[in-house]
Amino acid sequence: MATRPRVAKLRAAGLVPLGKTNMDEFAMGSTTEFSAYGPTHNPWDLDRIPGGSGGGSAAAVAAHEAPLALGSDTGGSIRQPGAVTGTVGVKPTYGGVSRYGAIALASSLDQVGPVSRTVLDAALLHDVIGGHDPRDSTSIPDAWPSMAAAAREGLQADTLRGLRVGVVKELAGGEGFQAGVTQRFQETVALLESAGAVVVEIDAPSFAYAISAYYLILPAEASSNLAKFDSVRFGLRVTPENGATVEDVMAATREAGFGPEVKRRIILGTYALSAGYYDAYYGSAQKVRTLVQRDFQAAFEQVDLLVSPSAPTTAFPIGERIDDPLPMYLNDLTTIPANLAGVPGHEHPRTASRPKDSLPTGRP
Template sequence: MNELIKLSAAELVEKLKSSEISSVEITQAHLDRIEATDGQTLDSADRSAGKDGLNAFLHTSAQQALQVAEEVDRARAAGEELPELAGVPIAIKDLIVTKGQPTTAASRMLEGWMSPYDGTVTQKVRAARMPILGKTNLDEFAMGSSTEHSAFGVTRNPWALDRIPGGSGGGSAVAVSAFQAPLALGTDTGGSIRQPAAVTGSVGVKPTYGSISRYGVIAMASSLDQVGPCTRTVLDAALLHEVVGGYDPKDSTSLNEPVGPYAAQAREGATEGGLKGLRVGIIKELNGDGFQAGVNARFNESIDLLKSAGAEIVEVSLPSVKEALGAYYLIMSSEVSSNLAKYDGVRFGLRKLPEEGPVTIERVMSATRAAGFGDEAKRRIILGTYALSAGYYDAYYGSAQKVRTLIQRDYAAAFEKCDVLVSPTAPTTAYKLGEKTEGDPMAMYLGDIATVPTNLAGVPSISIPAGLADEDGLPVGIQFTAPAHEDARLYRVGAGLEALLNNKWGAPLWAQMPDTESLIRDFDFGGAK
């Protein structure tokens, strides 16, 4: 393995500035890693089945990435002033439109579709002169918690290939955790950045709603979706957040406020005394019961480290959290039903004609949606359509919105007692592929219990690695939540705990990950999902 790919984005920046390495070298090293671990050399039928690799990427763009890298190297050699992350490669979730590359949302409905424009975050990445390695896998239209619902094959967890990588953004989390990319962008509707981060041993951030533009992001649930960073370190997440954050007049929900000093806060938090006096609130309803023993053990160890660093630990209550999951799935499914109505076989994307009988718009729409959407997308469309129907709107969607208001009030009250809130990110470590998708889908939904409340409230959260569970040796995540607009606090506390944990372990958590290429070589793909 080329040691370059193990460096953080911040470390790569320093080496680029000193001309110790080039962007071309970095970019090529990551492209080589993708080829070695992601199944990119298989034919399309085998690769769609995820037979011999992680399947984190749906599309790679080696030529485009290397061209940007060459341009950055020439500019740096000429003494041109460059953005901080110039030359550092990045992967982008295939829900964010990217000109010149397919944007599929991991759905047959958009298979092969080429966007005529870039989303705002893609534009900002290009302006920062960062080579785009490719587009990452996800649950179809971001609907899922395991990246098993992609139309183009499951993504596998690099810690154990028979385990889920979380979802919906499992591809982006795997790309960074498996050293295929130093940085990635994801989207988080109910935990789709943070939960994959937790189960892959990486860092994931859901910023304050509206602080990063959603223009050019294929909508799942518009009042909940948020773009955010996926990285291996908290400082890297802060650096990427500063690149893609900020006001965008093209997004009607965009906040007109400056980008915060995220990197500075991360660096401060990692210093001795950086956490002293910080009030950290343990959420009573998201602690202990219902969480895997190894998850609770790592969580409690992290709390002890925060205490030792001078943080003040208090217990707070969010009574409405117990209703959050039901409210979330009603609101999300209702917005899904509305947002996905545009995929009708008429305007763009897939078009299927009825096999027999007259060809009418209604019959084309029916045939197209039956063929283009997977089971999970259909399930959520049906649920949302039902919740929005005239006879049930008040009983379901209207009631869910009232619960959302209660959740927002509970968070506001809790933040009067503390600076940040803390809980495990997910109740369990990564479960086996197929374990919760074959049978009762509610089993999968329950894994979002700790993450969906923050999306309903619109407040920012970060998940960082807390260690490995004793039962299975798989990663555990710990989640911090701050008040709206106070994302900088997350980088302070996240980097502070990260430094404490690294000191305790003697190395970052990713250093304990098994060798991915050996796992792939020895794994029986024919005997697994």
């Protein structure tokens, strides 16, 4: 278990691993349809997607098959499934949870985090898995305050009074957002105000370009990280019938071993990193990333926290977008900025319209 410090910490704390959940291949996807094991279904409506890439973790928790789960979040893979399954998903601060032993997608974006049914449960799980790990070069060495203590403090009366809450104008609605999502978000902001919070509109102009930058940075890093799956060092090996050179074996193995979405992103990333295009694409995307970080910094000089919808749409039918990558990518519109900046992100479902003790009608 030493190769997976998060699981080792869970076992040491007395938690029992129940199993592994389904996800999009190499965490590339927003619906958990790009899996070698088939799609995961949303337990509230089995004809709809559970989000992705960590839809299996969110579905298992939403279906009461497990009280807690882990996921990885590179551009929203914990939070977006939380939004469409009614679970709590947390992307910790970059470097807050060790990634040692985890298969890398995009090394400058990946982070492991909790999935639960309540904020307190998520905070308790974060306290267990968080902290410095010298085996992870990106792990933050500083001591971490207790997230559970902060969550319990948040349950006290008048916690929100005087808290300055920023509504990000670029992420609060508009084109691509379902009317119902925008309405529920506005209702939530009104509840914050009624509880004593001070709501401030925040202008973060670079956020409008975050998704474009992300889909250059992520494929570029994925292309580099997945190069090791070459049939020579480890993993699958496919030997073609007519040809046995190393190049032939590599080509046949990667053709057979990678799914369509993974291949698409490898091609995009390899192109972005190729000679003559590196500065124009990857380099420019990194400049946008710096602007996103500056927008966050400017925002936090005015407010204590930022709020936005966790996803622009509700859960849509399985198969509806699988052949059209652009709408699929836009599912991460509101979650990506936090990954680019390395700041924490948290998905908390509005549960007022759902009976407290209700259970999903189906199972994933």
